[in-house]
Amino acid sequence: xxxxxxxxxxxxxxxxxxxxxxxxxxxxxxxxxxxxxxxxxxxxxxxxxxxxxxxxxxxxxxxxxxxxxxxxxxxxxxxxxxxxxxxxxxxxxxxxxxxxxxxxxxxxxxxxxxxxxxxxxxxxxxxxxxxxxxxxxxxxxxxxxxxxxxxxxxxxxxxxxxxxxxxxxxxxxxxxxxxxxxxxxxxxxxxxxxxxxxxxxxxxxxxxxxxxxxxxxxxxxxxxxxxxxxxxxxxxxxxxxxxxxxxxxxxxxxxxxxxxxxxxxxxxxxxxxxxxxxxxxxxxxxxxxxxxxxxxxxxxxxxxxxxxxxxxxx
Amino acid sequence: xxxxxxxxxxxxxxxxxxxxxxxxxxxxxxxxxxxxxxxxxxxxxxxxxxxxxxxxxxxxxxxxxxxxxxxxxxxxxxxxxxxxxxxxxxxxxxxxxxxxxxxxxxxxxxxxxxxxxxxxxxxxxxxxxxxxxxxxxxxxxxxxxxxxxxxxxxxxxxxxxxxxxxxxxxxxxxxxxxxxxxxxxxxxxxxxxxxxxxxxxxxxxxxxxxxxxxxxxxxxxxxxxxxxxxxxxxxxxxxxxxxxxxxxxxxxxxxxxxxxxxxxxxxxxxxxxxxxxxxxxxxxxxxxxxxxxxxxxxxxxxxxxxxxx
Amino acid sequence: xxxxxxxxxxxxxxxxxxxxxxxxxxxxxxxxxxxxxxxxxxxxxxxxxxxxxxxxxxxxxxxxxxxxxxxxxxxxxxxxxxxxxxxxxxxxxxxxxxxxxxxxxxxxxxxxxxxxxxxxxxxxxxxxxxxxxxxxxxxxxxxxxxxxxxxxxxxxxxxxxxxxxxxxxxxxxxxxxxxxxxxxxxxxxxxxxxxxxxxxxxxxxxxxxxxxxxxxxxxxxxxxxxxxxxxxxxxxxxxxxxxxxxxxxxxxxxxxxxxxxxxxxxxxxxxxxxxxxxxxxxxxxxxxxxxxxxxxxxxxxxxxxxxxxxxxxxxxxxxxxxxxxxxxxxxxxxxx
Numbered sequence: 014x015x016x017x018x019x020x021x022x023x024x025x026x027x028x029x030x031x032x033x034x035x036x037x038x039x040x041x042x043x044x045x046x047x048x049x050x051x052x053x054x055x056x057x058x059x060x061x062x063x064x065x066x067x068x069x070x071x072x073x074x075x076x077x078x079x080x081x082x083x084x085x086x087x088x089x090x091x092x093x094x095x096x097x098x099x100x101x102x103x104x105x106x107x108x109x110x111x112x113x114x115x116x117x118x119x120x121x122x123x124x125x126x127x128x129x130x131x132x133x134x135x136x137x138x139x140x141x142x143x144x145x146x147x148x149x150x151x152x153x154x155x156x157x158x159x160x161x162x163x164x165x166x167x168x169x170x171x172x173x174x175x176x177x178x179x180x181x182x183x184x185x186x187x188x189x190x191x192x193x194x195x196x197x198x199x200x201x202x203x204x205x206x207x208x209x210x211x212x213x214x215x216x217x218x219x220x221x222x223x224x225x226x227x228x229x230x231x232x233x234x235x236x237x238x239x240x241x242x243x244x245x246x247x248x249x250x251x252x253x254x255x256x257x258x259x260x261x262x263x264x265x266x267x268x269x270x271x272x273x274x275x276x277x278x279x280x281x282x283x284x285x286x287x288x289x290x291x292x293x294x295x296x297x298x299x300x301x302x303x304x305x306x307x308x309x310x311x312x313x314x315x316x317x318x319x320x321x322x323x324x325x326x327x
Numbered sequence: 328x329x330x331x332x333x334x335x336x337x338x339x340x341x342x343x344x345x346x347x348x349x350x351x352x353x354x355x356x357x358x359x360x361x362x363x364x365x366x367x368x369x370x371x372x373x374x375x376x377x378x379x380x381x382x383x384x385x386x387x388x389x390x391x392x393x394x395x396x397x398x399x400x401x402x403x404x405x406x407x408x409x410x411x412x413x414x415x416x417x418x419x420x421x422x423x424x425x426x427x428x429x430x431x432x433x434x435x436x437x438x439x440x441x442x443x444x445x446x447x448x449x450x451x452x453x454x455x456x457x458x459x460x461x462x463x464x465x466x467x468x469x470x471x472x473x474x475x476x477x478x479x480x481x482x483x484x485x486x487x488x489x490x491x492x493x494x495x496x497x498x499x500x501x502x503x504x505x506x507x508x509x510x511x512x513x514x515x516x517x518x519x520x521x522x523x524x525x526x527x528x529x530x531x532x533x534x535x536x537x538x539x540x541x542x543x544x545x546x547x548x549x550x551x552x553x554x555x556x557x558x559x560x561x562x563x564x565x566x567x568x569x570x571x572x573x574x575x576x577x578x579x580x581x582x583x584x585x586x587x588x589x590x591x592x593x594x595x596x597x598x599x600x601x602x603x604x605x606x607x608x609x610x611x612x613x614x615x616x617x618x619x620x621x622x623x624x625x626x627x628x629x630x631x632x633x634x635x636x
Numbered sequence: 637x638x639x640x641x642x643x644x645x646x647x648x649x650x651x652x653x654x655x656x657x658x659x660x661x662x663x664x665x666x667x668x669x670x671x672x673x674x675x676x677x678x679x680x681x682x683x684x685x686x687x688x689x690x691x692x693x694x695x696x697x698x699x700x701x702x703x704x705x706x707x708x709x710x711x712x713x714x715x716x717x718x719x720x721x722x723x724x725x726x727x728x729x730x731x732x733x734x735x736x737x738x739x740x741x742x743x744x745x746x747x748x749x750x751x752x753x754x755x756x757x758x759x760x761x762x763x764x765x766x767x768x769x770x771x772x773x774x775x776x777x778x779x780x781x782x783x784x785x786x787x788x789x790x791x792x793x794x795x796x797x798x799x800x801x802x803x804x805x806x807x808x809x810x811x812x813x814x815x816x817x818x819x820x821x822x823x824x825x826x827x828x829x830x831x832x833x834x835x836x837x838x839x840x841x842x843x844x845x846x847x848x849x850x851x852x853x854x855x856x857x858x859x860x861x862x863x864x865x866x867x868x869x870x871x872x873x874x875x876x877x878x879x880x881x882x883x884x885x886x887x888x889x890x891x892x893x894x895x896x897x898x899x900x901x902x903x904x905x906x907x908x909x910x911x912x913x914x915x916x917x918x919x920x921x922x923x924x925x926x927x928x929x930x931x932x933x934x935x936x937x938x939x940x941x942x943x944x945x946x947x948x949x950x951x952x953x954x955x956x957x958x959x960x961x962x963x964x965x966x967x968x969x970x971x972x
Contacts, residue, residue, distance in 0.1 A: 528738060529733055529735060529738040529739040530738065530739055530740055530741040530742070532688075532693055532733065532739070533731075533733060533739045533740065533741070533749075533801070533804070534741065534752075535693055535725070536691055536693060536725055536726055536730065536731040536805075537725065537726035537752055537753040537756070537804070538721075538722045538723060538724065538725035538726035538727055538753060538756060538757060539722070539726070539752055539753065539756050540722060540756075541718075543752075547744075547752075548741050548744070551741075551743055551744070552741070552742065552743055555743075625743075626743065627742070627743060627788040627790070628742055628743075628788070628790050
């Protein structure tokens with residue numbers, strides 16, 4: 014039948030069993046986190062965001078020292094100087110150097126964003142974790158409470174709290190602001206964590222672990238937390254820009270940081286006065302930096318979400 | 328279904344009550360009271376003022392009086408403005424705010440879903456990148472910056488579009504555009520991901536296997552399903568519009584409720600802050616309820632599961 | 637017999653991040669008029685890709701046709717424009733999918749979903765099409781069709797939904813129905829009803845069926861001919877009787893052995909085929925079943941066997957068919 018081939022009879026003897034591999038895995042196996050990182054690296058937008066965040070974080074500390082001015086240093090002879098070689102971003106109506114003030118403000122904005130995200134994370138994981146692990150009744154009560162808290166409009170609460178506590182004359186309202194921001198914003202994190210915990214609690218490996226005698230806190234630490242890490246990470250990344258946004262709005266409404274300290278939002282608020290008199294740079298420069306910071310966190314969060322989703326794995 | 332509705336209604340009332348209580352307690356926990364600031368006041372006048380605003384009574388009594396007033400739709404008096412009550416200000420400012428808000432909502436609802444759908448249909452091609460960069464900008468650039476940029480680069484160059492003020496349609500155009508950016512971006516992003524998910528569903532393959540045209544598959548089968556999650560976030564969208572309006576009205580100098588609210592904050596006019604906060608909360612929670620109802624009406628699956636309870 | 641469909645040397649690949657996956661690697665088969673051809677194989681063997689490929693419903697990219705022809709009524713479907721394909725889909729060739737729970741649009745009344753194809757292909761008015769939809773639902777034995785057409789999919793049970801899917805697929809009286817695991821997601825009792833219904837409609841409407849399945853019980857019950865696929869290739873094809881009575885390829889034999897039978901004793905373990913199919917990122921050079929085959933010979937590793945004819949209808953792709961194989965094995969091979 015196959016005259017064209019000239020096989021030796023030896024070829025038609027039984028192949029060695031060792032030569033065959035029934036369970037051969039042909040593709041290199043890919044571990045989860047390195048793979049997430051690999052996919053994140055392929056996402057140019059997300060990497061741009063990460064780069065910007067690193068750059069801004071560094072400049073938030075060194076940027077204030079670069080051109081030799083202090084953020085509170087006023088110079089009445091050089092007010093409203095447009096950007097030039099001495100004052101790279103110009104000066105404000107009190108003659109303060111805007112370049113230095115922008116990085117000083119970035120420091121505040123980033124600090125508030127990161128702190129708020131961290132507190133959201135801590136409360137959310139704790140509350141959601143407890144709700145997910147305890148009995149059904151306590152869980153449902155806890156979730157009702159969370160729902161009521163969450164349907165209170167976020168910024169309305171922030172504004173209200175800031176009004177009340179900043180009038181007490183405490184000077185810096187930084188911690189008041191963080192407190193106000195995190196008062197309701199931990200709820201999505203808690204709901205997320207609870208959902209993941211419930212899902213995982215029913216899954217087989219947690220059951221296996223429980224049947225081996227592990228207690229609940231062990232299951233929480235060893236199984237549930239590592240598996241919920243991905244979505245939580247995304248949520249944290251995206252709650253940073255939300256806090257920065259809230260702070261900026263608050264400062265813009267005059268409820269934020271008190272001068273001479275400043276945040277990016279407060280700088281924009283100060284700059285608004287310069288707009289009608291032809292000093293638009295005073296608001297545009299802080300505006301650009303707020304937007305870039307928010308942009309960076311948003312694209313990084315998006316990129317992380319895409320990279321973490323195994324369904325999008327190529 | 329009726330049971331579910333009732334439950335939602337009760338939850339809404341509880342939430343509003345919680346907000347009233349929290350607001351009341353917060354406002355009364357402020358050290359001193361608003362009149363202390365004006366320290367040159369004769370003692371008699373001061374005491375008369377306290378009496379007038381009921382501040383001399385025990386806190387619990389004040390609370391129930393206030394609750395009763397709210398139930399009757401009376402949001403109290405302003406401390407700084409001796410002529411207008413909070414209700415007057417709401418009556419004057421809310422229609423203006425609602426006008427801008429609605430206009431912004433319409434803009435967001437016209438362009439948001441379209442941008443998202445076009446992006447999803449051209450995944451990883453230039454329309455996708457274009458819409459998503461626009462959307463990322465929309466959620467990254469706060470509305471007060473958007474407003475400023477509009478004033479600086481559009482209103483200053485186009486004489487027909489005013490920098491601020493209120494009265495004609497042209498006054499409302501730029502503010503509502505600036506306000507619309509964030510919700511438009513949010514809707515576009517949600518629409519894109521929900522559209523991508525829907526396009527992978529089996530029933531889209533079924534629709535294609537019928538031989539109907541691509542446009543019909545997209546419009547009749549994909550968009551109809553993908554838009555459902557968009558409807559469900561309209562409550563959040565409304566909430567964002569509302570907060571955005573504080574800022575936008577400040578920048579454009581529009582006499583809306585948002586501006587009164589911002590003014591009440593800087594004047595520390597507590598009854599006005601309290602009244603407007605509660606009014607906003609009621610509006611928002613009502614909106615959330617309405618959105619939920621609308622969602623139930625357009626998704627045929629929900630009705631059954633609720634009826635089945 | 638006149639062929640409705642001829643698939644010739646069809647090759648379909650997917651472009652992925654890791655490289656090209658050759659999902660279908662040169663398959664050929666015919667479907668005659670009123671004939672039922674079953675394509676069987678494990679999941680991932682390329683049978684569903686073949687089915688969607690015929691309809692050109694694969695997402696392109698990443699999928700692409702690497703070669704071959706799909707001849708339907710004498711015309712090559714791969715040469716047709718998208719517009720022309722739309723005229724064929726749902727009209728001349730229809731498809732029923734695996735999961736009736738997800739293959740109907742949840743927000744559209746089922747009447748409307750059936751009517752869509754009729755309005756497009758048969759230029760019917762709404763009323764005509766609606767009457768036809770009711771008629772189709774009657775045909776697939778959905779009770780109270782006049783009422784049911786105004787209901788949504790979630791108001792139907794799984795079996796009823798698959799009936800609706802069949803009504804939808806058959807509304808335009810197609811010549812060829814591709815059923816991609818039509819009963820896999822259904823209860824066993826419902827499975828039998830659906831299969832019975834398909835057989836009945838096939839007789840009434842005189843159409844051909846390509847039945848994609850991994851269930852050999854269904855194959856024996858339904859099909860005239862069988863195509864056995866493994867790793868994107870046809871390893872054996874023949875009349876159903878030939879395949880069941882005289883399987884030539886070790887894979888076919890193992891598939892048949894893995895069907896539980898009534899005459900098995902309770903203690904006898906169920907038979908299963910060890911191992912997993914090869915990854916088609918790097919298709920094996922020789923026989924793709926080599927790694928899992930208990931009868932493998934040295935030749936199988938490096939050389940791909942061709943399809944050998946056992947009869948006019950029965951072909952298989954195995955080196956055991958080679959004259960030298962018998963000689964070598966009789967010389968005293970044997971695995972153990």
